[in-house]
Amino acid sequence: MKIEVYSPTIRRKEMDAVLTAMVEEKIGPGERSRLLIQTAKEHLRFDYALALRSPAVALHLALKALNVKAGQAVIISALSPRYYLNVLEDLQLTPLFCDVTYDFPCMSREMIETTVEKKPPDLQIAAVVLHHTLGFAPDASSVVELGFPVIEDISQSYGSWQNTGDPVFHGTFCILGLEERDMLTSGGGALLFAMNRKDGSVLRNFAGIADEYCLPDINAALAVVQFKEVQRNLEKRNEIANFYIYASLQTRHKRFIPRTENDINFYSFSLVLQTGLKDVIAYAKKNDILLENAFEKTLAGSQICGDCPVSSSLAMRTVLFPMYPRLRSQEVERVSRLIMTLP
Numbered sequence: 001m002k003i004e005v006y007s008p009t010i011r012r013k014e015m016d017a018v019l020t021a022m023v024e025e026k027i028g029p030g031e032r033s034r035l036l037i038q039t040a041k042e043h044l045r046f047d048y049a050l051a052l053r054s055p056a057v058a059l060h061l062a063l064k065a066l067n068v069k070a071g072q073a074v075i076i077s078a079l080s081p082r083y084y085l086n087v088l089e090d091l092q093l094t095p096l097f098c099d100v101t102y103d104f105p106c107m108s109r110e111m112i113e114t115t116v117e118k119k120p121p122d123l124q125i126a127a128v129v130l131h132h133t134l135g136f137a138p139d140a141s142s143v144v145e146l147g148f149p150v151i152e153d154i155s156q157s158y159g160s161w162q163n164t165g166d167p168v169f170h171g172t173f174c175i176l177g178l179e180e181r182d183m184l185t186s187g188g189g190a191l192l193f194a195m196n197r198k199d200g201s202v203l204r205n206f207a208g209i210a211d212e213y214c215l216p217d218i219n220a221a222l223a224v225v226q227f228k229e230v231q232r233n234l235e236k237r238n239e240i241a242n243f244y245i246y247a248s249l250q251t252r253h254k255r256f257i258p259r260t261e262n263d264i265n266f267y268s269f270s271l272v273l274q275t276g277l278k279d280v281i282a283y284a285k286k287n288d289i290l291l292e293n294a295f296e297k298t299l300a301g302s303q304i305c306g307d308c309p310v311s312s313s314l315a316m317r318t319v320l321f322p323m324y325p326r327l328r329s330q331e332v333e334r335v336s337r338l339i340m341t342l343p
Helices: 012-023 031-044 055-065 083-090 109-118 140-144 197-206 217-248 277-286 309-317 329-340
Strands: 048-052 073-077 094-098 125-131 150-153 173-177 190-194 269-272 318-321
Touching: 012 217, 031 048, 031 190, 031 217, 048 055, 048 197, 055 083, 055 125, 055 150, 055 173, 055 190, 055 197, 073 083, 073 109, 083 094, 094 109, 109 140, 125 140, 140 150, 190 197, 217 269, 217 329, 277 318, 309 318, 318 329
Parallel strands: 073 094, 073 125, 125 150, 150 173
Antiparallel strands: 048 190, 173 190, 269 318
């Protein structure tokens, strides 16, 4: 039986919640969306949040809340999702693509400083969008020290703070995507939130946006259960990661290395290959294990990243392994053996 590279963690509780919403005919934006915000607040300790239909809507509103002006620049990682560029284009903003390093897939303060030094002298920077790539959490506090407004995208890194207690975010606004492949899913959607009262008051100006921009209750019902089950799922991910990390020590391919134990939530497991990506994917397929290019749907993976050679290289050499709580122990063992025997 084939092992898929990805599978959403949807169990009976999520199914029952969605079915209840359907039976009650409460599927548009309403009470369950408000319950989702209340539930999320218990976990994230934010001041104010909006439940929205997509991360793209969340990013659009976050930038508008920062009062950006057409022609200004926004710094984004070359390993960011492709939709970032679409949002910037819609707002007539100029993207400044920032590279990463070979050992860590997120933007660092040093790499952002390099990007700033290379920009045209008359180009004004409006914001930095700090994507937490593949579940790794960048050092947001040092990025904020540069003086630019920061939007943190924690869609893939939710729970990286599990060993230290409450989460701490440094961005003016934060986006928690709830898409199919995000750490938590509602089947589609996002939360846009602010941690303190001052920034929360700015988001409150958007409280009256049309329902067409808001998260429907049928999606919110699923997300509420995802929040309640998240600790169980994080623990399972840690268990699987321990097997994969041990297996990776037997191979010549490289892992991204978190700087501390709180830099990663094991949203995914990836390796930067020393051999061809296609060869490894084909080898795994012969063993009925599906792998994929980790950065295929990023800007670098689409060859839209400016002068970012490291990101371009990683986009051609980084492979993603099956990593989700529904994996059975026998499947984890099969993937571990595959990792140890990669060509």
